Every structure is written in C-alpha cells, then in structure tokens.
Amino acid sequence: MKTISITILFWLLSMLLLSDESQTSKTEVKCNLTAKNYSLIPANISKNVTILDLSYNQITLNITDTRVLQTYFLLSELYLIENKATILLNNSFSSLSNLEILNICRNSIHTIQQGAFTGLHKLKKLYLCQNKIVQLNPDTFLPLKNLILLNLHGNLISYFDVPQLFYLEFIILYGNPWNCSCSLLNLQNWLKTSNVTLENENITMCSYPDILKRYNIKTVPYKAECYSKFPSFVTEDLHIPFQSISNSTFNNSLNNLTRNSEHESHGKSWAFLVGVVVTVVMTSLLISIAIKCPVWYNFLLSYNHHRLEEHETETYEDGFTGNPSSPSQIPDTNSEETAVIFEQLHSFVVYDDGFIEDKYIDTHELCEEN
Incomplete structure (x- = not known):
C-alpha cells in the first residue's frame, strides 16, 4: 500500500514538472525580423510573441508603431537596435507590463519624454547606448521599479x-x-555611497575642464567650494546660528569693501579726468604748431628782404647795361637796334628780378616808374 502511494506521488510530481516545462515552452515565442527594411512595426505578428527582434530596420517608433506595440502585451524582450527612432513618446510601452529587456541602442534618440517608460514595472535591463541624448530627466526612470541595469554609454x-x-x-x-x-558632485557621491557598480569605470573620463581630463567621474577631486554648494545634512540648531553669523560678517565686510571702493573710485576718476584734459590740450597745441610752422617759415624768409632805394635801382640798371655787349661797344649798329636791345634788357630786369614777389615791394608803383 505504501509503495502504491509513493508511486502515485512520484507520478504526480513528474506530471507537474512536465506541465511546467510544456507551459514555459509554449509561452516563449521568438520572432526574428532583423534586417527586413521595415519602416513600421508589422501588425501581423503572432499575439503570443514573447521575444521580438526588429533590429537593423527603418522603424521610427512613431504613434502608429506605439499602437501596434500595445497589442503584443506578452512581450518579455524587445530589441530595436540600429533603427531610425529619434523621440520616445509618452506611453510608448505602456501595455508591455511583462517586458524585462528593452534594447534601443544605436538609434538617433535625442529626446525622451517623461512618461516614455510608463507601465514597465517589470523591466530589468534598459539599453539606450549610442544615441544622441543630451539631457535626461531623473523622473523619467520613476516607473522602473525593478531596473537592475542601465546602459547610457556613447551619448x-x-x-x-x-x-x-x-x-x-x-x-x-x-x-x-x-x-x-561642481554640478556632478551629487552623481559622484551617489556612485560612492550606493551599491551601484559603475561599469568600465577606468574609461568613464571627464571631458571638461581640461585640468580634470585625466580623472574619471568617480575619482575626480573636488574643491571645498563645491562641497559648500552641496552641504551635507546638519542639524538646524547648529546650522542656523552659524549661517546668521556668517551672513552678518559677510555683510559687514561687504559694506566696508563698497565704501573703500567708492573712495578709491572717486579719487581715480578725478585723476583720470585731469589726465584726459591735459592730453587733449597738449595734442591740440602740437597740431596747431604743426599747421602754423610753414606760415611762420615763409614769414621769416620774407622778413629778411627789404625794399630797394631809387639810387640802388639806378646803380643796378647802370651796372647791368654797362656790360661788354653794350650798344656803344658794338660796331656798325644803328640807333633803332640799340633801342630794341635796351627795351628787351630793361624788360628782363623788371620781370626776372627775384624781389618782384616779395611782399614789401609795391609792384604797382614800380610799373608806374617804368
């Protein structure tokens, strides 16, 4: 009797195990549609699919795609690697309550709306690597209560x-x-104090500023100024009086500094004004001197000349006409030729004299005399 009961128990247990294996084998339905050049998620896939791979297509995850995804509520793994998605809209995966792995790497995602991951309560692994994400709202990850791995590399x-x-x-x-x-100090503290493991820590390097490029984000040293911006928790009884004292001392020093700066600014402003005035006056004097110099030079040159007296003029004319080529010494010349030569010489003396242009010679009076 005992042997019969034991065999019945073993048979029941084996049947239960076989039923579990058959159920698991039935529930796991794979569908591989990679590199099919799909621009939309196909709607003719079996509704019992649990693992769907749509990598290397042209899918953009638009509103039509999200509506089709709602019908595959048994999905546990979804792969959308290297597609054309740019934005993850709100409620894109809201009906995929059984999803545990979501891989959207190597797309062109630059915006993730805050409710994009709503409904993914069982999600354990999220891959958003090699996209164009610039900023992430931390509230975006609030629905992911069971997330174990988050991959954000290459953004x-x-x-x-x-x-x-x-x-x-x-x-x-x-x-x-x-x-x-200093804005990255909270992330560093979180990485140090939590149980989260930073994968590839040695190559997770700083890019800015230049002096910190040789550090990774977990070991970069921060100055005391950064810690003052993000103070640790202190009791209010100790923190408030210290803050009031520091504020009062800061205000006093600030008032003294402003007073000194006002006095110094007034003195420096007067000195600057005087310097500007002196510079302008000296510059104007130099310009006027440079302009007047040619006039004064011409005036001095003309001042050295003097007006010829009448006897000096007659003497000069007599001496000029008494040269060896005078009419008295030229043989065989008549009086008319002598008169013509005399007039030509006389006209030459009048108009070629170097003193004609002198301002002290009255040219009108000289013409009348001639």
Whole structure:
C-alpha cells in the first residue's frame, strides 16, 4: 500500500514538472525580423510573441508603431537596435507590463519624454547606448521599479542627476562628454555611497575642464567650494546660528569693501579726468604748431628782404647795361637796334628780378616808374 502511494506521488510530481516545462515552452515565442527594411512595426505578428527582434530596420517608433506595440502585451524582450527612432513618446510601452529587456541602442534618440517608460514595472535591463541624448530627466526612470541595469554609454550627456532607482546594480556611463564641475558632485557621491557598480569605470573620463581630463567621474577631486554648494545634512540648531553669523560678517565686510571702493573710485576718476584734459590740450597745441610752422617759415624768409632805394635801382640798371655787349661797344649798329636791345634788357630786369614777389615791394608803383 505504501509503495502504491509513493508511486502515485512520484507520478504526480513528474506530471507537474512536465506541465511546467510544456507551459514555459509554449509561452516563449521568438520572432526574428532583423534586417527586413521595415519602416513600421508589422501588425501581423503572432499575439503570443514573447521575444521580438526588429533590429537593423527603418522603424521610427512613431504613434502608429506605439499602437501596434500595445497589442503584443506578452512581450518579455524587445530589441530595436540600429533603427531610425529619434523621440520616445509618452506611453510608448505602456501595455508591455511583462517586458524585462528593452534594447534601443544605436538609434538617433535625442529626446525622451517623461512618461516614455510608463507601465514597465517589470523591466530589468534598459539599453539606450549610442544615441544622441543630451539631457535626461531623473523622473523619467520613476516607473522602473525593478531596473537592475542601465546602459547610457556613447551619448552626449555632460550632466546627469541622480535617478531614484533603488534596485539598480549596474550603470554604464562611458563615452559621454562629462563636465566634471561642481554640478556632478551629487552623481559622484551617489556612485560612492550606493551599491551601484559603475561599469568600465577606468574609461568613464571627464571631458571638461581640461585640468580634470585625466580623472574619471568617480575619482575626480573636488574643491571645498563645491562641497559648500552641496552641504551635507546638519542639524538646524547648529546650522542656523552659524549661517546668521556668517551672513552678518559677510555683510559687514561687504559694506566696508563698497565704501573703500567708492573712495578709491572717486579719487581715480578725478585723476583720470585731469589726465584726459591735459592730453587733449597738449595734442591740440602740437597740431596747431604743426599747421602754423610753414606760415611762420615763409614769414621769416620774407622778413629778411627789404625794399630797394631809387639810387640802388639806378646803380643796378647802370651796372647791368654797362656790360661788354653794350650798344656803344658794338660796331656798325644803328640807333633803332640799340633801342630794341635796351627795351628787351630793361624788360628782363623788371620781370626776372627775384624781389618782384616779395611782399614789401609795391609792384604797382614800380610799373608806374617804368
């Protein structure tokens, strides 16, 4: 009797195991549609599909695609690697409550709306690598209560606020242009104090500023100024009086500094004004001197000349006409030729005299005399 009961028990257990295996084999339905050049998610797939691979297509995850996805509510794994998605809309995966793995790497995603992951309560692994994500709202990850792995490598993220992912174990952040300023201090503290493992830590390097490029984001040293911007929790009884004292001392020093700066600014302004006036006056004097110099030079040159007296003029004319070629010494010349030569010489003396242009010679009077 005992042997019969034992055999019945073994038979029941074996049947249960076989039924579980058959159920698992029935529930796991794979569908591989990679590299089919699909621009939309096909709607003719079996509704019992659990693993759907649509990688290497032209899918954009538009509104039509999200509506089709709602019908595949048994999905546990979805692969959309290297497609054409640019935006993850709100409620894109809201009906996929059984989804555990979502891989959307190597797309062109630059915007993730805050409710994009709504409904993914069982999601354990999220891959958003090699996209064009610049900024992420930490509230976007709030629906992911059971997320274990988050892959964000190869994006354009320079700042990342701490997400509230209590079950997260692994995070991948390398290949981003991290700005290791004070704003990244919270992320560093979270990586150090939480149980999250930063994968590829040695190559998760700072890109800015230049002096911190040799550090990774987990070990970069921060100055005391950064810690003052993000103070640790202090009791109010100690913090408030210290803050009031520091504020009062700061205000006093600020008042003294402003007073001194006002006095110094007034003195410097007067000195600057005087210097500007002196510079302008000296420059104007130099310009006027440069302009007047030619006039004064001509005046001095003309001042050295004097008006010829009458006897000096007659003497000069007599001496000029008494040269060897005078009419008295020329043989065989008549009086008319002598008169013509005399007039030509006389006219030459009048108009070629160097003193004609002198301002002290009255040319009108000289013409009358002639």
